Amino acid sequence: MSKAYLSLSRVDMTFPGPNGGNPVLKGIDLAVRRGEYISLIGHSGCGKSTVLNIVAGLLKATSGGVLLDNREVDAPGPDRAVVFQNHSLLPWLTVYQNVEIAVDKIFRETRTPAERRDWILHNLAMVNMSHALDRLPSQISGGMKQRVGIARALAMEPKVLLLDEPFGALDALTRAHLQDEVIRIQSELGNTVMMITHDVDEAVLMSDRVVMMTNGPAATVGQIMDVPLERPRNRIDLAEDKVYNHCRQEILSFLYEKQRKVEPISPRAAGSFSKKEKAVA
Numbered sequence: 001m002s003k004a005y006l007s008l009s010r011v012d013m014t015f016p017g018p019n020g021g022n023p024v025l026k027g028i029d030l031a032v033r034r035g036e037y038i039s040l041i042g043h044s045g046c047g048k049s050t051v052l053n054i055v056a057g058l059l060k061a062t063s064g065g066v067l068l069d070n071r072e073v074d075a076p077g078p079d080r081a082v083v084f085q086n087h088s089l090l091p092w093l094t095v096y097q098n099v100e101i102a103v104d105k106i107f108r109e110t111r112t113p114a115e116r117r118d119w120i121l122h123n124l125a126m127v128n129m130s131h132a133l134d135r136l137p138s139q140i141s142g143g144m145k146q147r148v149g150i151a152r153a154l155a156m157e158p159k160v161l162l163l164d165e166p167f168g169a170l171d172a173l174t175r176a177h178l179q180d181e182v183i184r185i186q187s188e189l190g191n192t193v194m195m196i197t198h199d200v201d202e203a204v205l206m207s208d209r210v211v212m213m214t215n216g217p218a219a220t221v222g223q224i225m226d227v228p229l230e231r232p233r234n235r236i237d238l239a240e241d242k243v244y245n246h247c248r249q250e251i252l253s254f255l256y257e258k259q260r261k262v263e264p265i266s267p268r269a270a271g272s273f274s275k276k277e278k279a280v281a
């Protein structure tokens with residue numbers, strides 16, 4: 001593998017708590033190439049968002065470190081843009097203004113107002129939102145809000161795009177549509193992307209590699225799978241593709257055989273189980 005652009009080395013994370021705290025991550029090692037699209041998949045609560053938040057600089061690892069383009073990550077910064085499952089648009093600003101606020105912050109010193117305006121319009125056009133520039137978030141659909149969030153992230157020209165279940169709250173058709181748009185944009189721009197997902201098909205369809213995490217506590221990287229599918233990828237053709245189905249199978253086997261979890265059927269049936277699932281792996 002060529003030199004890592006983003007690397008996590010021996011990352012441990014223990015949240016404070018009784019009896020020495022809650023060890024969530026243990027010895028996470030991961031090297032991501034420039035322009036690579038990787039997905040993190042694993043059972044609920046295993047620590048995927050914690051990994052992403054450490055890369056974003058929103059959380060500090062208990063030990064170990066993160067390097068991005070040879071610089072240590074120790075705080076949030078504009079070189080890492082995050083898109084969350086539930087959009088984080090400012091409700092009192094229009095679509096245009098929500099992107100403008102990020103662009104002005106980053107490029108105020110280096111680009112003229114006209115250049116910044118063109119850049120905002122360009123990024124909103126890329127996600128097909130040019131028709132709704134003056135609308136407020138309350139006046140657009142969930143899928144449109146996610147598009148604006150993606151445009152805002154892209155407009156920051158981050159070194160890494162961090163996507164935390166970006167399509168998780170969308171209906172199936174909107175989700176498919178937006179996945180295709182992100183695939184197209186990534187192929188045009190060559191972004192380095194780390195995406196969290198629960199969706200096996202989404203992981204295979206979009207990623208160059210899928211990172212499978214073991215169950216917590218003290219979750220780590222259990223397996224990393226290459227997705228050797230040519231790009232551009234077409235979701236309809238892939239349904240019949242042997243390689244695609246093999247990749248799906250590999251993830252399913254990891255999640256439901258090697259890292260199987262038993263979930264209580266209902267709180268009443270759960271008896272003395274804690275709210276979190278009980279791992280039996």
Ligand SMILES: Nc1ncnc2c1ncn2[C@@H]1O[C@H](COP(=O)(O)OP(=O)(O)OP(=O)(O)O)[C@@H](O)[C@H]1O
Pocket residue numbers: 015016022024042043044045046047048049050051
């Ligand atoms: N700030 C925090 N303080 C204390 N514990 C936390 C904090 N953030 C996460 N945790 C705990 O760390 C564990 C992993 O959480 P995390 O959100 O990273 O998992 P996840 O794999 O992203 O889950 P999901 O798939 O359900 O979103 C959980 O047990 C959670 O309660």
